[in-house]
Amino acid sequence: MQITQNKVVSLHYVVKDDKGTVLESTLDRDPLAYIQGTQTILPLLEEKLEGKKEGDSLKIRIPMDDAYGPRREELVAVVNREQFSKDVEITVGQEFYYLDDNDQMMTVTIVNVDGEAITIDSNHPFAGMDLNFEVQVVGVRDATAEELDHGHVHGPGGFEH
Ligand SMILES: [Zn+2]
Secondary structure (H helix, E strand, O other), X not given: OEOOOOEEEEEEEEEEOOOOOEEEEOOXXXXXXXXXXXXXXXXXXXXXXXXXXXXXXXXXXXXXXXXXXXXXXXXXXXXXXXXXXXOOOOOOOOEEEEEOOOOOEEEEEEEXXXXXXXXXXXXXXXXXXXXXXXXXXXXXXXXXXXXXHHOOOEOOOOEOO
């Protein structure tokens, strides 16, 4: 079965920066599952995967401007410890996730802790980088009516609810 609009696609992927450092990998967990055409993954990835089928492997290079864009220094800010829940331990390198006004998943990384002054970086962790994906198509199937209604995949690699 080929990857076309509204197919549920399961992928294993490794993404590396230009130095070959692995930034993220699914190889030690469930494959990522998404619905083709829902812009869940980077648009250029979706485009390159269109028409591929189970078992296909491909390398996809995504330049910074088609990935997460340049780093923006204005997204680095110092906030007070009070901004975070008291029972959360704050350590450098820790990531927090939240949905912005457009329902986009945003990441905040703690880059410095100086007493009550916490420096946060709201740039996407991959901002400022060209990304090199190695993708393996693990499965392709039709989405269920419920999945299409929700706009996401149910079950392994997707939403459990
Ligand atoms: Zn759902």
